[in-house]
Amino acid sequence: MINILDMDLEELKQWMKSNGESKFRAKQVFDWIYKDICEFENMNNIPQSVRGKLQTYFYIGIPRLIEEYTSKNNDTRKYLFELGDGNLIECVVMKYKHGNSICISTQVGCRMGCKFCASTIGGMIRNISPGEMLAQILKAQQLINERISNVVLMGSGEPFDNFDNVMKFLEIVNSENGLNIGQRHITISTCGIVPKIKEFADFNMQITLAISLHAPSDEIRVKSMPIANKYSIAEIIDVSKYYIDKTNRRITFEYALVKGLNDSKQDAEKLSALLKDMLCHVNLIPVNEIKENELERSSNDDVTEFKRVLEANNIQTTIRREMGLDINAACGQLRRSHIKGEELK
Template sequence: MNNLLDYTLEELKTWMKENNESAFRSTQILSWVYKGINEFDNMKNIPKPLISKLKENFTISLPTIIEVYKSDIDGTEKFLLGFEDGNLIESVLMRYKHGNSICISTQIGCAMGCKFCASTIEGRVRNLTTAEILAQVLVVQNYINERISNIVLMGSGEPLDNYDNVIKFLELVSADYGLNIGQRHITLSTCGLVPKIYELADKKLSITLAISLHAFSDEKRKEIMPIANKYSIEEIMKSCKYYISKTNRRITFEYALVKDVNDGREDAKALGKLLKGMLCHVNLIPVNEIKENTFKRSSKKTIDDFSEILKSHGIEVTIRREMGSDINAACGQLRRSYIKTQKIEGRMKW
């Protein structure tokens, strides 16, 4: 059975024609789907014979909301979502004055092995389908009964390691027949899969590309990010400059500050020299402390000093505001905690 959320308008039109149905019904059907209707019987302007045919061939499958945790500090909501195969993912809703933002996952687990990230500890279980990525936005939007206007692909998983499904998701979520979320309101974060950055650049999308850099040298980067053993910073910089030349879009470099690892004044100066003159900005991230490693976050003074040094090199800098710190809002933490509890208490899968 095919999940209707995997279908573009053109693909559904093709199916309609192949099944002797009017192609214009495709727009009506998808309109219902993106309004939050996931039962074919509730699509009031669709003929019953077509509804029967749709039921025989399609599902509109959304994950089950297992738990919702709401921060008492800033209202951030973390959703633990379950799929029919028993796998779990997390999505995080963040409320800002400029609108609702959602951080979504692209894989169950992650194969990249970054030492500061909880979602990669047990490796990658599988890729999410296009429908499963899209469904996170739909199920949360339906739950809050408010429009989501910004998307960050920065949850569990490496988006460019699930390239085809992510690209199709970007097409669907920004389509005018769908959620119509403009690509300029979407950020894709990658640890730096160089060949895929080139592929993405050639598509000339309007999304924001964020590179998880976290170090100025290959030696330091290898200490915390295994991907640095495959792609050097020089290769990443070349791919980023190519991306900028193709899209004219500013790149964000994410830099998680780890106490006594990559947060020194010399680190800041070297990073400033590396990025000077690029169309970019740096997002400094106080590292999320997890019990599986000994990394500690830098002090506020260290972070502020790091920021000022970068600014002195002419680089725009932001310091990420910590959201949902009281609900384990960092990617992977909630899923691991929930699975561990289930195992300890001997429960069946949700």
Template structure:
């Protein structure tokens, strides 16, 4: 039983089933989702008997290590879950507010060749509570509110679809943290049926597709998912997402020197997303110890950006926040097992 993954109605049913008065459910729910504690000993307005009753139904997630970037103040947390699995979470400060990048799985089975998260494969999905706790812990440590959550850490969110939806329900609930759906971005390497299923939910979150190539053959060399779904199918799913939600789609494009960063690539990318309400995030690929990709230079990055803008594509160059502590895009991983 994991009561931290329950909504208030489910928790109320659980509490009543324990023979306790209904109002206890709201008290416990607020401790978890407004005061950000899963520790029953800190739930001071609840009797010791009740705390004892629920303690085995609360997840235990602890901070193992913490690194702070000397460049930009980004914080990377290594979090240890109840079964000893490790996940990484990143807290970033921007002028528009604070963001937390969370993991959705321990490990990843997608196999993208430029990403550390997939090294070692997939261990298991994270529960909604384990995703929530990453956000709550970052806020508890910093004493600062979070206005944006990006589900871009270790794992493929669409591969943990039901738990992802429950996490979104809980973090946006008026009974809890009450984050705006528009403050959530979910990234995917492109599991087409799940993109469409997410679109049908008509949430107001931002969907971000990890594209990284402009032809199927090039994409297959970088991302195994391309062997299953073509670029055409994948972008059609993104169009469907916009049609269903009215929300602009983001395209993540990691620039690898000599691989996908030419003017021709930029022209092809513009053609692929022409007419789609879209935004492109250019990401000079970040270094990973086991990989040997080299990031495009400033000249190539600027040329790529300028070419897209000539075709009236909205584009930004993503800052490598926390790069010096391996907290930037593609660098998060499952450190070790205990």
């Protein structure tokens, strides 16, 4: 059977036509699905004969909730979901004044090997389909009983290592016949797969691109990010400039500050020189400490000084607002704890 969430409207129209049904039935099905009706039997304006065919060929792949954690101030909820094949993924919903944001996973596990990320421990199991990405949003909306208006592809997995499925997801989630979430309300984060950044730039979308840089030099970057062995910072800067020229969109550079590794004033000066005159923004992130590595968070004073140096060099900089810290809301931690049979603290 096929997960109907993996199909766009045109594909479902063609299926209807091939199976002797009117194409407009596809739009009716989409209307129900994106109103959180996830049983064909409950689509009461569709004839029983058509519902019977749908039940024969398709299923609506909404994941099962395994665990849920809510932060003390109720602004962050973390969910562990079980997919149809038993694999586990997680997502995080964050409540802001401007609306609800969700951070979704694009792979079960990850093969990029970044030391500061728990989702890569154990490697990658498989890619997540477009419908399984959509389903995280649909399930989360059911759980909070509110609309989600912003999507971040920054959970478990490397989006550009699952490029085709991610691009189809973007098409459906942005469609007025789908979740109708505008491109400017979507962010994709990548560790820096240079050819895919260039390919993505050529689509000339209005989606925000975030690149996990985390170091001002290759010598430092390779200590925490194996991808640095394949693509140099020089290559990342070159493709970033290509992206900016192609889309006229500002790039966000994610920079996880690790005590004694990349958080010195000299590192900030080097980063400033690297990003000089670029249409970019730096998001500083005090690293999330995880049991499986020795990385320590930078002190608040060092984070503040790092920001001061960047801003003195005219680099727009923010320190990421930490949400859900009390429930370990960083990607990979809940899935990892569940697999090991540990309580998430």
